[in-house]
Structure formats: C-alpha cells, structure tokens
Amino acid sequence: MHPKNILVVEDEPKILEFISSYIRNSGYNPIIAENGQKALHLFNSESIDLILLDLMLPDLSGEEICRAIREKSRVPIIMITAKTDEDSIIVGLNMGADDYITKPFSPRQLVARINALFRRSDLIHDSESPTTGPFKINDSDYTVLLNGHNLLLTATEYQLFTVLLGRPTKVFTRDELASIAFTKYYEGYNRSIDSHIKNIRSKISNYTTDNYIRTIRGIGYQYCDQESCE
Structure with a gap:
C-alpha cells in the first residue's frame, strides 16, 4: 500500500x-x-x-x-x-x-x-449507510444526498451529520459532538460545533425550507423528522 x-x-x-x-x-x-x-x-x-x-x-x-x-x-x-x-x-x-x-x-x-x-x-467508510427521510448516505464517496441533490459536506460536516442522522431524536451534547469531530487534543470551543452545524443547515436550505437539525438550548443538537420537530 x-x-x-x-x-x-x-x-x-x-x-x-x-x-x-x-x-x-x-x-x-x-x-x-x-x-x-x-x-x-x-x-x-x-x-x-x-x-x-x-x-x-x-x-x-x-x-x-x-x-x-x-x-x-x-x-x-x-x-x-x-x-x-x-x-x-x-x-x-x-x-x-x-x-x-x-x-x-x-x-x-x-x-x-x-x-x-x-x-x-476509515470509520465513516466502514460504517453502514443509513437512509432517513429524504436523506441518503453514500459511504463509498462520503456524500449525503437530499432528494437526489449532493449537499457537498466537508469531511467533518459529513461525520457530524451522519452521527445525528444515525440516531434520530437522540440529543447530542456539544462535547459529545466535539469528541466525534475532533482529536483528543481539541480544546473545546463550543462555537466551532455551532459553526459546522450552521454550515450543514445552510447546505440543506439550498434544497428545502425544512429544518432537520434542532437546537436544544444549553445542551446541543438532535436530528428530527418534521413531525417530531413541530
């Protein structure tokens, strides 16, 4: 190799x-x-x-x-x-x-x-490919499709969103998401997680007005379908 x-x-x-x-x-x-x-x-x-x-x-x-x-x-x-x-x-x-x-x-x-x-x-590549609602995950090339449209997520955005998508309704704290997205040396700015989530939402908004990531004030974020987000 x-x-x-x-x-x-x-x-x-x-x-x-x-x-x-x-x-x-x-x-x-x-x-x-x-x-x-x-x-x-x-x-x-x-x-x-x-x-x-x-x-x-x-x-x-x-x-x-x-x-x-x-x-x-x-x-x-x-x-x-x-x-x-x-x-x-x-x-x-x-x-x-x-x-x-x-x-x-x-x-x-x-x-x-x-x-x-x-x-x-490597972990992303080896994981199962979930399909939730209008989203389809393709692990062979690390893409997330929304109704057929490629969201063009970065590697970190992909990692964060697929974690949220894979556990619908679970609330992830910012610390949990930081431990997933960054190395053990990461110093832990909560705003960096917020920035990545903001980027994901912005890319989703190019193709729908629906919001699939809910902010849990003071805690973190969760993926939810439209019924549970209402």
Whole structure:
C-alpha cells in the first residue's frame, strides 16, 4: 500500500522542513508548497489525501486556498495558524477546514491530529449507510444526498451529520459532538460545533425550507423528522 500524500503548505522554510521530516518519519508522503499558487497547482495535479494549510502565505491567504479547494473537493484540511483568538479559528472552520492547530505546536500533536482525521475517514467508510427521510448516505464517496441533490459536506460536516442522522431524536451534547469531530487534543470551543452545524443547515436550505437539525438550548443538537420537530 502506498503512503498517503499530505500536501504541506507553509512559507517558512524551517517549519516546512520540520513538518515534512516528521510526517515522513510517521509513514506519510509529504508534498510541499511554499506558496498558495503552488499549493493549488499541486492539489490539481497530484493525488492528495490531506492538506496541512498555513493561513499566512505570501501570495494567497490560507482562507482563499481553503475556499477554492472546497469548491471541488472534500479532502481533509488542517489549518496551521499563529492566530489563537477564537474568532479567527471559527472563520477558518466556517470556510470548510476540518481541524486546526496553533503555532507553536508539538510534532506529536500534529501527527495525532492527522491520524485522527484519517481514522475517522476509515470509520465513516466502514460504517453502514443509513437512509432517513429524504436523506441518503453514500459511504463509498462520503456524500449525503437530499432528494437526489449532493449537499457537498466537508469531511467533518459529513461525520457530524451522519452521527445525528444515525440516531434520530437522540440529543447530542456539544462535547459529545466535539469528541466525534475532533482529536483528543481539541480544546473545546463550543462555537466551532455551532459553526459546522450552521454550515450543514445552510447546505440543506439550498434544497428545502425544512429544518432537520434542532437546537436544544444549553445542551446541543438532535436530528428530527418534521413531525417530531413541530
């Protein structure tokens, strides 16, 4: 089996070399890009399994790259950022990133996050394909169809929604959803779960006015059909 390809997008040479060396020693194949234009070129020309994306680049911003990739792919994206304020992280998650890590970080933590994203993808792939109401789950390509329309969920959005969909009427706390969606190193911003749920609702609203995710105030969220949501 060939090692998974990880696109490392970082403009600081020492950090780029440090990350690439460590993930190579962890059994992955790093493909490096020092700027945004090269990152997009490599993404379009290579088979990429995961992206480590620095937000501060000399040409394109990480946010622009994330947005461009999300228009065509659900490949897992981990943001690498020096910004530690909650609002900056939420913006990145809203654009479709699956996880984030703040500088400075330990290489062990970074690899743990990479492993966790790949592990969740494998679990999704091996799980049963539920069909609930108008939604159909296709685990072979990780898509959710609403009356035949592909919702184009990110990997994390897919994971969260299929968990809710698989347990109709069960109320999931934000902490439970965070433990499902993120690694054990995740620091637990409740707003990040709220942002992912907001994104899922927005994509559902493109095809229906019905709301299938109920907010349980002060607790979390549940999937419900229209009768139980009334």
